Amino acid sequence: MRPLARVVYPYPHPDSNPTLANLAAELGRRGWDVELLCAGADVRGPGLGAAGPPGVLNPLPRGGAGPGARLADRLRRALGPALLARARRRGVLLGVDPRGLALARGLNARARLPLVYLSFEILFREEVGPAEAGMKAAELAACADVALTLVQDEERAAALAGATGLPRAAMALVPNAPAPEPVPQSDLLRRRLGIAPERRIVLYTGSLAGWASLHLLREMVGHWPGEFVLVLHSRAASGPRMRAWLDSLRATGRVEISPDPVPAAELGALYASADFLLAPYMPVPDDWTSCANIAHLGLSSGKVAHAALCGLPILASDLAVFRREFAAYRCGEVYTRLEQTGELLARMAARREAYAAEARRFYAERLDPRAPMAAFCDRLEALLP
Structure with missing residues (x-):
């Protein structure tokens, strides 16, 4: 048996x-x-x-x-x-x-x-x-x-x-981390949300919560050049308070909401349709999973791993894992203040292919x-x- x-x-x-x-x-x-x-x-x-x-x-x-x-x-x-x-x-x-x-x-x-x-x-x-x-x-x-x-x-x-x-x-x-798979050419998010070709998509996937800097996103995107748009892709866009909050983010003109989760088989197409990943992890005392557990994130982030597999440069918060890994793999930038995020996105956009190659190397050597x-x-x- x-x-x-x-x-x-x-x-x-x-x-x-x-x-x-x-x-x-x-x-x-x-x-x-x-x-x-x-x-x-x-x-x-x-x-x-x-x-x-x-x-x-x-x-x-x-x-x-x-x-x-x-x-x-x-x-x-x-x-x-x-x-x-x-x-x-x-x-x-x-x-x-x-x-x-x-x-x-x-x-x-x-x-x-x-x-x-x-x-x-x-x-x-x-x-x-x-x-x-x-x-x-x-x-x-x-x-x-x-x-x-x-x-x-x-x-x-x-x-x-x-x-x-x-x-x-x-x-x-x-x-x-996901197992290796071919990375498709994809315009999934642009088609779904009507995002113009000249705008650069910064993707966040997963829970909308304090540990994901939800309450800081409006201020964050206010520091971004106009070519960048944040796309939030989450199962959690429900309930009157959350809908009102997301509507207020969308009203900035810098945030789009993708509320319908894609099947697991389409995650590669989702990530490949973005230009950058936002990893805004932030330890907060809301829950037992959200404080020291976030501070010691390590290589537990599936979204970071999937972005690296797809060659997305990563804009990440100031956690030990990102400081450590990005020093060895120039696949992203770490911000310590929200006002830095626009400058860092522009820096990565100017050399996107180099950052993308490092993201793929980060996946191959550390995350596979x-x-x-x-x-x-x-x-x-x-x-x-």
């Missing part, structure tokens, strides 16, 4: 996570089955790798991931006996982030399969408040059973070790996930009984 990798992903939209796609593809090539438990997202159809879509289930219990018998009972009721029987197949259980790991441990109470941690968001001990205390306790309890951990780079490995006590020797480093993912899957196979 083929080994089974069951991934517990406690969020919607797993198709937006390139590491999951790469994992499914690599394990599929090795003859594994992959099964995904996620929080209410419908990802049936293509999108999680060349191996084809795994079995997709949406039964995760809502609420906190507290330890103990109650969690195991909720999982058993949600999953049913047939799925629990499959969980005892030869294979591994992989939990994503603190809640996914705790849920995986609950599911593993009888199966006793090797438990693997996939870390994308780090909950730091010093940031645990009353709302996160149960989740942190459950994460630390589960860490005692973890046999292998995936994290993106040395910076995040050190941060995760400090936050959990997990040993560095049991961590595999895999950048959160194929060899690190293969090494991680070697270690997964070594865990099989």
Whole structure:
């Protein structure tokens, strides 16, 4: 019987996570089955790798991931006996982030399969408040059973070790990046939004939130030369307050909104239709994912990786990873003040091909996930009984 990798992903939209796609593809090539438990997202159809879509289930219990018998009972009721029987197949259980790991441990109470941690968001001990205390306790309890951990780079490995006590020797480093693919010629955003050919598109993709400098964007674009236009591409353009805020940004004449997310298969065309990427990460104390977790971003940004693959020069905020990597790869510029951003965009536009070549080199030498993912899957196979 083929080994089974069951991934517990406690969020919607797993198709937006390139590491999951790469994992499914690599394990599929090795003859594994992959099964995904996620929080209410419908990802049936293509999108999680060349191996084809795994079995997709949406039964995760809502609420906190507290330890103990109650969690195991909720999982058993949600999953049913047939799925629990499959969980005892030869294979591994992989939990994503603190809640996914705790849920995986609950599911593993009888199966006793090797438990693997996939870390994308780090909950730091010093940031645990009353709302996160149960989740942190459950994460630390589960860490005692973890046999292998995936994290993106040395910076995040050190941060995760400090936050959990997990040993560095049991961590595999895999950048959160799409696998290589041909970069198409694309005018997707210009066609969709009616942007004139002479304007230069600066793309931001993903969540619209404080950690993405949402409240600073109006001031930022006010410093840009008129040829540059910021395009916000996000699932989150809903709700009256957000719509009003986005309308006020659009009214500047310097911002366009692309609210309909493209399928995973079209992400290459989306990025290739832009001229630059904006990476405005900013640590803010809004949530456990948005402060120290952002400060130690490392190589966990899928949007930065996809832009580098497509040769987009990157305008980035003042984080350690960008200072470090852009010193070695001249693929972008780092701003420390909003008034610098227009000057930096103009500098990159004047030498765009040189920056684009460096972005592709940055991807090839630092972000290409194929060899690190293969090494991680070697270690997964070594865990099989």
